[in-house]
Structures are given as structure tokens and as C-alpha cells.
Amino acid sequence: MPARDGMAGHASIGRTEWLPFHVPSIGEEEIAEVVDTLRSGWVTTGAKTQRFEQEFAARLGVADALAVCSGTAALHLALRVCGIQPGDEVVVPTYTFTATAEVVTYFGAKPVLCDVSAQTANITVDTLERRVTPRTRAVMVVHIAGLPCDMDPIMEFTRVRGLTVVEDVAHALPAEYRGRQVGTIGDAAAFSFYATKNITTGEGGMLILRDGRLANEARVLALHGISRDAWKRYTAAGSWFYEVLHSGYKYNLSDIASSVGLQQLRKLDAFHARRRQIVDRYAEGLRGLDAVMVPAEMAGSSHAWHLYLLRLRLGVLNIGRDVFIDELRARNIGTSVHFIPLHLHPYYQSVWGYRPGDFPEAERAYASAVSLPLYPAMLDGDVDDVVEAVCDVVAKNRR
Numbered sequence: 001m002p003a004r005d006g007m008a009g010h011a012s013i014g015r016t017e018w019l020p021f022h023v024p025s026i027g028e029e030e031i032a033e034v035v036d037t038l039r040s041g042w043v044t045t046g047a048k049t050q051r052f053e054q055e056f057a058a059r060l061g062v063a064d065a066l067a068v069c070s071g072t073a074a075l076h077l078a079l080r081v082c083g084i085q086p087g088d089e090v091v092v093p094t095y096t097f098t099a100t101a102e103v104v105t106y107f108g109a110k111p112v113l114c115d116v117s118a119q120t121a122n123i124t125v126d127t128l129e130r131r132v133t134p135r136t137r138a139v140m141v142v143h144i145a146g147l148p149c150d151m152d153p154i155m156e157f158t159r160v161r162g163l164t165v166v167e168d169v170a171h172a173l174p175a176e177y178r179g180r181q182v183g184t185i186g187d188a189a190a191f192s193f194y195a196t197k198n199i200t201t202g203e204g205g206m207l208i209l210r211d212g213r214l215a216n217e218a219r220v221l222a223l224h225g226i227s228r229d230a231w232k233r234y235t236a237a238g239s240w241f242y243e244v245l246h247s248g249y250k251y252n253l254s255d256i257a258s259s260v261g262l263q264q265l266r267k268l269d270a271f272h273a274r275r276r277q278i279v280d281r282y283a284e285g286l287r288g289l290d291a292v293m294v295p296a297e298m299a300g301s302s303h304a305w306h307l308y309l310l311r312l313r314l315g316v317l318n319i320g321r322d323v324f325i326d327e328l329r330a331r332n333i334g335t336s337v338h339f340i341p342l343h344l345h346p347y348y349q350s351v352w353g354y355r356p357g358d359f360p361e362a363e364r365a366y367a368s369a370v371s372l373p374l375y376p377a378m379l380d381g382d383v384d385d386v387v388e389a390v391c392d393v394v395a396k397n398r399r
Contacts, residue, residue, distance in 0.1 A: 019386065022373065027267075065206050071194065076249070113343050147298065165188075172306065201258065279374070344366075
């Protein structure tokens, strides 16, 4: 690792190839599973999706899991079966991707945004309770970057008030909170298998519901509201007859996508171990660099390390976050920003009346956030190049 002393004389970075912010880890196993599915003659929702659901549920230690076409679909179904109605309020952290709050609006309900912790950028019981009103029906808990929220106080607070808790676990597979798998603590949980997530199906998601009756209802709703075993109607064991039980959605996941998911799930532990190695290498390389703050961890819990969310100490630098990113790009390092707080977007201002300054901790986190590359395909040399580039930008742009 490059030395961190005497940085003012640090040499320019020599990386000549672009390092993408993310590259999915797809191997021959996934390809072979997809080919097997294609040759089977059954490519839509069927036996492979059922296996994926069963293996995912077994991994989490829950009774059932429902594979759907996106994490957003899982969030939507969770709120639907939990009974969200027009005029209800659902508390959502402003520091998240828009999907978390967007699904609230599908019901004519109001997304009530709240601030986050200055240390973790996660929702807390303190930021939550300030936003609860008599109209509040549910809380969306987002485990940002893969760091678990402090769930015990949140669950105690919501249970007393009869509020539904939906965990947005898009970042947090396979994180644990005090020995419990994140996604098994609230009333419902939505996982994402988007291309950048810790495991991927290209597009896809998984819904977990604590209540078995609601899980059955969600399964029907996910495929047009028709009877549960409708996908079997073209098999030898099936029948052409089906019934429409509810007004539902087209949210099912195909066997082609599930084929990728089956193999990705089997690699999850190896993927997570490699992410942990990269995080440790970042920590070693950036230790003592006064212009940055490395991501927080929670004692007694494990981080999923979906993102390496670096925070800049802007008072040390003579440039802002956006220029910092431009400087890394000039050194062939891809980055991203997670997230632009929802209350800063035009839609949430024009429709819901939010304004800049409403949630200061989220705004401070956003202004200083840079997500560095973090994925299993990265080599140690790639990690070292990122560290060296960060140190070089700092060295050349100190106040």
C-alpha cells in the first residue's frame, strides 16, 4: 500500500484503464443454469423460481419467500397486503432511493419523510418519532449501504403504536442485527436483485412476510390476482381453469432470472467474504487520512457491505464533493453517490411541499458522500489504485 506521509509530494496516478464503479460477478455456473432452463422449454415462472424461493427462505430461516420482478414490486406488495389506504401516512427516510417512498404514493397515501443519523445515515427511533402522527400506519426502514439500522428501539416504538414495519433490504443481504438476519425483524421485507446488488438476477426482488396469510395473499397478487398455482396450468399436472381472486399485478420473476439467482445465492458467502477483504484493504489504506471518514459499523451486528460509502471532511479540502468525483474520474476511478435526499427532488417539493433545509443531517451526509467501487471481481491492485487516487486528490486539494 502506498505511504500516507508526505502526501504533498505525492506523484500523479498512473492507472490507464477505467475502473468501473460496479461489475456483476457472473460465472459459468450461472450461464450453465440459464442454458439448462432454456433447454427445458420452460422459461417463465416455474420450477426454477420455486426452487429459488425455497432456497432463499431456507437461507433466511423463514417459512416462505416470494420472488418478484423487482425490489420495488416487493415493497409495493408489502404495503398492499399490510392494508395501506388513501390518506394514510407512511414514514420514510429521506436518505434513500425514490422507490422506497414511491410505492407509498401508489395507494394515495402520503410519504412522510424523516431525517437520519449523522453517524450512519440510517433512520433511528429518534428521527422516526418526530414524524409520527395519528395518520401514520407504517414505517419504511432502510438499511443504507448494508449497515443494519438499530432495530430493537424501532420495533419497540412501533409495536406500542400498532405500526407496520417494512424493511427495505435492497442493500443488506446478508447483514445481521444482533444475531438475526436483517429482513426477518420487521413485519415485511423487500430484497433487491438489481444488477449492482450483492447478488443479482439482472432485475428482480424477493418479498418476505412474517404473517403466512399475508404471504399467501401477496403470492396471488403478484400474478394478476389469479389462483395460486396458475403457473402450473400449462404443465401435465395443471388445468386450463383459473380464477381471478383480486385485482393484482404482473410482478412474477421468470425462471431465466431465477436460474441466475440460484447460483448467485450459493455464492453469497464467498461474495461477502471478498467484499469484507476489500473493505479491510480500504480501511488500511485510508486510515489516518484526515480528509475522509470511513464507513461506520455497529457493534454486535454485521455489515453487508453493498456500498463503501466514504464521507469527505469538506473543511479539510478546497474542493467540494462533485469536484472530488471529477478528480477521481480523471484518474480512471468510477464512483457514485448514494443518495440525493428525496426532499431535494422536484417531485417531492412540488407535490408534497418539502424544501431544502428540512432534513439537515441527510443533506450533510449527501454533500459529503462518495461511494467507492466495491464488488467481488475487484483485484487487490484495483483497491490499491482507488486508495492511491483518493490520497492523491486529497494531497493536491488541501486547504
